[in-house]
Amino acid sequence: MSNFPVPIAVDAMGGDHAPGREVEGAILAAAEFGIPVLLVGEEIALQEELQRHSVRQLPLEVVPASQVITMEDDVARSIRQKPDSSVRVAIRLVREGKAQGVVSAGNTGAVMALAKILLGTLPSVDRPALAAVFPPLGGTRTVLIDVGANVDCKPEQLRQFAIMGATYSRLLLNIPNPRVGLLSIGAEQGKGNELTRETYRLLQQTPLNFVGNVEGRDLYSGRADVIVCDGFIGNVALKISEGLAEAIQRLVQEVFADRLSSKAGDSFTRRIDYAETGGAPLLGVRGVCTICHGSSNASAIKNAIRMTAEFAAAGLNEKIEAELHKLGTKSLSRRRGRPALSA
Amino acid sequence: MSNFPVPIAVDAMGGDHAPGREVEGAILAAAEFGIPVLLVGEEIALQEELQRHSVRQLPLEVVPASQVITMEDDVARSIRQKPDSSVRVAIRLVREGKAQGVVSAGNTGAVMALAKILLGTLPSVDRPALAAVFPPLGGTRTVLIDVGANVDCKPEQLRQFAIMGATYSRLLLNIPNPRVGLLSIGAEQGKGNELTRETYRLLQQTPLNFVGNVEGRDLYSGRADVIVCDGFIGNVALKISEGLAEAIQRLVQEVFADRLSSKAGDSFTRRIDYAETGGAPLLGVRGVCTICHGSSNASAIKNAIRMTAEFAAAGLNEKIEAELHKLGTKSLSRRRGRPALSA
Numbered sequence: 001m002s003n004f005p006v007p008i009a010v011d012a013m014g015g016d017h018a019p020g021r022e023v024e025g026a027i028l029a030a031a032e033f034g035i036p037v038l039l040v041g042e043e044i045a046l047q048e049e050l051q052r053h054s055v056r057q058l059p060l061e062v063v064p065a066s067q068v069i070t071m072e073d074d075v076a077r078s079i080r081q082k083p084d085s086s087v088r089v090a091i092r093l094v095r096e097g098k099a100q101g102v103v104s105a106g107n108t109g110a111v112m113a114l115a116k117i118l119l120g121t122l123p124s125v126d127r128p129a130l131a132a133v134f135p136p137l138g139g140t141r142t143v144l145i146d147v148g149a150n151v152d153c154k155p156e157q158l159r160q161f162a163i164m165g166a167t168y169s170r171l172l173l174n175i176p177n178p179r180v181g182l183l184s185i186g187a188e189q190g191k192g193n194e195l196t197r198e199t200y201r202l203l204q205q206t207p208l209n210f211v212g213n214v215e216g217r218d219l220y221s222g223r224a225d226v227i228v229c230d231g232f233i234g235n236v237a238l239k240i241s242e243g244l245a246e247a248i249q250r251l252v253q254e255v256f257a258d259r260l261s262s263k264a265g266d267s268f269t270r271r272i273d274y275a276e277t278g279g280a281p282l283l284g285v286r287g288v289c290t291i292c293h294g295s296s297n298a299s300a301i302k303n304a305i306r307m308t309a310e311f312a313a314a315g316l317n318e319k320i321e322a323e324l325h326k327l328g329t330k331s332l333s334r335r336r337g338r339p340a341l342s343a
Numbered sequence: 344m345s346n347f348p349v350p351i352a353v354d355a356m357g358g359d360h361a362p363g364r365e366v367e368g369a370i371l372a373a374a375e376f377g378i379p380v381l382l383v384g385e386e387i388a389l390q391e392e393l394q395r396h397s398v399r400q401l402p403l404e405v406v407p408a409s410q411v412i413t414m415e416d417d418v419a420r421s422i423r424q425k426p427d428s429s430v431r432v433a434i435r436l437v438r439e440g441k442a443q444g445v446v447s448a449g450n451t452g453a454v455m456a457l458a459k460i461l462l463g464t465l466p467s468v469d470r471p472a473l474a475a476v477f478p479p480l481g482g483t484r485t486v487l488i489d490v491g492a493n494v495d496c497k498p499e500q501l502r503q504f505a506i507m508g509a510t511y512s513r514l515l516l517n518i519p520n521p522r523v524g525l526l527s528i529g530a531e532q533g534k535g536n537e538l539t540r541e542t543y544r545l546l547q548q549t550p551l552n553f554v555g556n557v558e559g560r561d562l563y564s565g566r567a568d569v570i571v572c573d574g575f576i577g578n579v580a581l582k583i584s585e586g587l588a589e590a591i592q593r594l595v596q597e598v599f600a601d602r603l604s605s606k607a608g609d610s611f612t613r614r615i616d617y618a619e620t621g622g623a624p625l626l627g628v629r630g631v632c633t634i635c636h637g638s639s640n641a642s643a644i645k646n647a648i649r650m651t652a653e654f655a656a657a658g659l660n661e662k663i664e665a666e667l668h669k670l671g672t673k674s675l676s677r678r679r680g681r682p683a684l685s686a
Contacts, residue, residue, distance in 0.1 A: 074531075109529075137590035137591070137594065149529075151535065183579060185575055185578040186452075192575070193495045215586075216579040216580065216581065216583035216584075216585075217583065217589070219586060219587070220586045220587055220589075232528055232535070232536045233575070233576050236528060236576055236579075236580060237579060238559065240562055240587075241583060243558075243560025243561070243564060244562070244563055244583075244584055244587050244588065251480065252599075255610065256611075268594060268598040
């Protein structure tokens with residue numbers, strides 16, 4: 001009997017190499033971990049892809065969706081004009097309880113927007129946030145939150161990101177009392193901009209293990225387990241890291257070509273590969289949603305599916321809501337009388 | 344006869360390995376390029392350091408300064424309490440025309456503040472900005488401006504950064520019509536935060552070769568020659584890059600130890616070394632000021648001294664002022680009736 005009776009929905013059409021990598025990743029997750037997977041997308045393409053593998057015994061099922069939101073699509077327009085997109089259908093399966101979580105390597109903005117619209121936001125959360133787990137170059141797996149483009153954030157929103165990130169680190173990365181740092185430009189309290197100075201004050205008042213300001217280099221130094229920032233800077237930070245890691249990898253390939261096929265070379269490549277971590281959880285929505293890099297390979301999709309199943313099993317959302325509720329979050333949306341996004 | 348009759352002042356006490364690396368770098372610059380150097384700092388320590396080398400024929404001179412601003416010093420307090428600091432004396436030499444430029448590997452905040460106070464800001468410039476030249480992993484030497492912690496910038500200030508950065512790229516990096524990008528979180532015009540959306544509009548109206556929004560990964564893709572951003576995000580971006588490059592270098596040392604002593608390994612290390620570029624020019628002050636990484640080695644100091652001499656010879660400041668004046672800068676300081684920092 002499987003430990004995961006409710007399947008994970010995979011948007012099989014979203015990634016740069018869809019549906020090939022998504023189908024392979026689903027097969028690996030089903031075979032290795034026994035996780036049932038609903039592959040959502042163009043039925044014929046998916047059946048063809050499945051027929052290339054021997055999957056007779058595996059808990060895999062195709063759920064048809066006739067449209068695809070591409071990486072280039074405008075988010076708002078594609079949501080209006082593509083009601084039967086694979087990502088929308090996949091998220092709807094979560095809302096309807098037919099899946100316990102969703103994985104997509106598609107257009108990040110569209111996945112986030114649809115998750116907010118279809119699943120809704122947790123009662124104590126103003127804005128869901130995307131948490132990226134960085135490669136453990138500094139010895140710890142540092143979580144950066146938000147990398148999901150919540151721009152022009154308020155201090156209270158960063159406080160919520162900190163609580164969500166710490167809960168994630170504790171439950172899913174098994175760090176008992178995660179050290180939370182605030183991304184800034186100097187260690188002292190006064191350093192930073194208006195947003196960080198005010199957020200610093202708020203974070204000091206929480207029971208979190210707040211270690212103060214950290215700097216860009218601390219994403220790799222192991223000084224903090226969770227690093228909090230506005231989604232603009234988080235997104236830039238993630239893309240700089242990916243871009244530099246790729247550029248250095250190319251350089252390493254040039255310079256050490258003869259060693260790269262070795263076991264050590266292979267381990268090197270894996271250790272700086274952002275796709276390997278398996279995707280970023282969207283925290284703060286009423287449901288489990290993991291967003292993978294567009295260039296994810298089958299192994300990354302497999303890891304994301306496992307992570308999503310663990311996320312659901314751990315009840316991360318419920319714990320986040322309880323944590324925020326306990327710490328007395330004043331929801332900005334509600335204070336201002338705006339309806340929640342889930343409306 | 345030297346091509347550089349007026350010397351460069353070097354804050355010999357600022358860096359992490361002062362005064363050893365500063366003295367060595369000055370000796371190299373004097374020997375290789377015939378640039379006269381004024382070494383500013385504790386007289387006995389500097390003379391001792393010089394005696395360890397054979398420098399009889401070289402145009403080197405010690406200028407005494409009894410105090411040192413450390414990396415840990417609070418900027419405002421150290422400026423008040425250390426009137427005879429090596430960096431202050433070095434910058435004063437530029438103001439008095441005894442040096443044509445200054446190089447410091449010391450406390451960046453203190454160098455910037457003292458340069459603004461002692462040299463003053465160019466008439467059309469609101470805020471001087473620090474421009475970092477990134478390692479040419481993407482084929483071009485991309486300039487990121489501002490990395491000097493001008494936080495909470497206005498769009499007009501970013502427009503000035505763009506013009507200063509483009510002038511620098513054109514004159515010192517020999518790029519005839521530099522492509523200017525705006526650091527954001529998506530290529531389309533609407534993407535970004537309030538600051539970038541308004542700055543986008545302003546940059547479109549300049550005669551600059553504006554290529555639109557660029558993303559974090561474009562620091563290494565070669566898509567732009569100059570990338571403009573607020574100093575908060577620029578500082579974070581620089582430190583993430585340095586931190587990741589160092590972490591990967593450590594990993595490469597572990598994995599490819601046997602190859603690192605080779606010529607290829609050496610070239611690899613140099614190509615991702617941020618200190619090698621020789622320092623970041625502070626643009627927009629009335630005088631030439633180059634800020635080096637605290638961990639700069641002798642070769643980085645040497646390169647910074649050469650860069651500073653070239654910067655002065657090219658009349659970069661005059662060209663920046665002419666360019667800003669021509670493009671009709673509305674100085675925010677003046678519009679608001681605030682006195683210029685040079686007052």
